[in-house]
Amino acid sequence: MQTQQSEQTTIRILGIDPGSRVTGFGVIDVIGRQHIYVASGCIKTTVGATLAERIRVIVHNLREVIATYQPTQTAIEQVFVNVNPAATLVLGQARGAAIAALTLDELPVFEYTALQVKQAVVGKGKAAKEQVQHMVVQMLSLSGTPQADAADALAVALTHALRNYSLASRIQQGLTIKSGRFR
Amino acid sequence: MQTQQSEQTTIRILGIDPGSRVTGFGVIDVIGRQHIYVASGCIKTTVGATLAERIRVIVHNLREVIATYQPTQTAIEQVFVNVNPAATLVLGQARGAAIAALTLDELPVFEYTALQVKQAVVGKGKAAKEQVQHMVVQMLSLSGTPQADAADALAVALTHALRNYSLASRIQQGLTIKSGRFR
Numbered sequence: 001m002q003t004q005q006s007e008q009t010t011i012r013i014l015g016i017d018p019g020s021r022v023t024g025f026g027v028i029d030v031i032g033r034q035h036i037y038v039a040s041g042c043i044k045t046t047v048g049a050t051l052a053e054r055i056r057v058i059v060h061n062l063r064e065v066i067a068t069y070q071p072t073q074t075a076i077e078q079v080f081v082n083v084n085p086a087a088t089l090v091l092g093q094a095r096g097a098a099i100a101a102l103t104l105d106e107l108p109v110f111e112y113t114a115l116q117v118k119q120a121v122v123g124k125g126k127a128a129k130e131q132v133q134h135m136v137v138q139m140l141s142l143s144g145t146p147q148a149d150a151a152d153a154l155a156v157a158l159t160h161a162l163r164n165y166s167l168a169s170r171i172q173q174g175l176t177i178k179s180g181r182f183r
Numbered sequence: 184m185q186t187q188q189s190e191q192t193t194i195r196i197l198g199i200d201p202g203s204r205v206t207g208f209g210v211i212d213v214i215g216r217q218h219i220y221v222a223s224g225c226i227k228t229t230v231g232a233t234l235a236e237r238i239r240v241i242v243h244n245l246r247e248v249i250a251t252y253q254p255t256q257t258a259i260e261q262v263f264v265n266v267n268p269a270a271t272l273v274l275g276q277a278r279g280a281a282i283a284a285l286t287l288d289e290l291p292v293f294e295y296t297a298l299q300v301k302q303a304v305v306g307k308g309k310a311a312k313e314q315v316q317h318m319v320v321q322m323l324s325l326s327g328t329p330q331a332d333a334a335d336a337l338a339v340a341l342t343h344a345l346r347n348y349s350l351a352s353r354i355q356q357g358l359t360i361k362s363g364r365f366r
Contacts, residue, residue, distance in 0.1 A: 092275020100283035109235035
C-alpha cells in the first residue's frame with residue numbers, strides 16, 4: 001500500500017481577467033485537493049489616458065503582483081469578439097499587454113473561455129455571472145464577495161486548478177475516472 | 184544673428200508596424216534635417232503557435248532590438264478595425280504586446296494612423312503602399328527596398344521625425360510656417 005499524498009506540492013496559480021479599464025487578478029494555492037485563497041485585486045487604468053499609458057499601468061502592476069506572490073502558473077480568460085469592433089480592438093490590446101507581462105517571467109500561460117470557467121466552477125456552461133462569483137466565495141471560503149473583476153480572475157485560477165490538478169489528486173486517491181477528460 | 188544648428192542633438196526613433204504574424208521594426212537617427220537609416224527588420228512568429236508563445240516572441244525580440252539600438256523615442260502604427268472581428272482581436276493582442284515591450288523601458292510611445300504616415304511620407308493620404316515604400320528608400324538613401332513590414336516600420340519612424348523634428352529644424356533655420364500644424 002502506498003502512502004497517500006505523502007508529499008504535497010503547492011501549485012500557486014495567478015488568474016487574470018483582462019480588460020481595458022479594469023484588469024482583475026487572483027492568486028490561489030493548490031495543495032492536494034485544497035484550494036487556498038492567497039490574494040486578489042484590480043488594476044484600474046485612468047479614463048482618458050493614452051493607450052500606451054494604460055498598457056504601462058497594466059504591465060507595471062501585473063509585474064508587481066508576480067514579484068510579490070511568485071506564481072508558478074498563470075491562467076487568463078479568453079475574451080470574446082464584441083459586436084463593437086473598436087471595443088474588441090481595445091480589449092485585445094489590453095489582453096495582449098497582460099499576456100506580455102506574464103511571458104516576461106517565463107511563466108506558463110493557460111487560456112480558458114468563459115464557457116470553460118462556468119463549466120469548471122459552477123458545473124454548467126449557462127451559469128450566470130453571479131453564480132460563478134458565489135461559487136468562488138464558497139470554494140475559497142471567503143468571508144466576503146470580492147470585486148467582480150477580482151472574482152472573475154479567481155474563477156479562472158480555480159478553473160485551471162480544477163481541470164489540471166484536482167482531478168489528478170483524485171486519481172492518486174484511487175477514484176475512477178469515467179470519461180477521458182484528464183490530460 | 185544666431186548660430187545655425189551649433190548643437191545637433193541626435194534623436195533615435197524606433198518605428199513599429201505591429202502584426203500577429205509579422206512585426207516590422209525600423210530604427211532611424213534624426214540629426215538636424217537629416218534622417219539616417221540605422222537598422223530594420225521583421226519579427227516573425229510561428230504559424231500554429233499559441234497566442235502566449237507568439238506574444239513571448241514579439242516581446243523578447245523587441246526588447247533585444249531596444250537593448251541593441253537604444254532608441255530614445257518610439258512610434259507605432261495604429262491598426263484599423265478589420266471587417267473580421269476575430270482578426271481584429273488577434274491583431275489587437277499583438278499590438279498590445281508590442282506596446283507593452285516599448286513601455287517596459289519607459290520609452291515614450293507615439294501613435295500614428297496609416298493616413299498620417301502617408302501624408303507625412305508621400306504628401307497625400309491616398310498614396311499607395313508602394314509609394315510609401317518608394318519614399319522610404321529615397322528619404323533614407325537605401326541601396327535596396329526593405330521587406331514590406333520593415334519598410335512600413337521605417338515609414339512610421341519617419342512620420343514621427345517629420346511631424347516633430349524636421350519642421351522644428353526648419354523653423355530654427357528661419358523658414359516661414361504657413362499653417363499651424365507644428366506643435
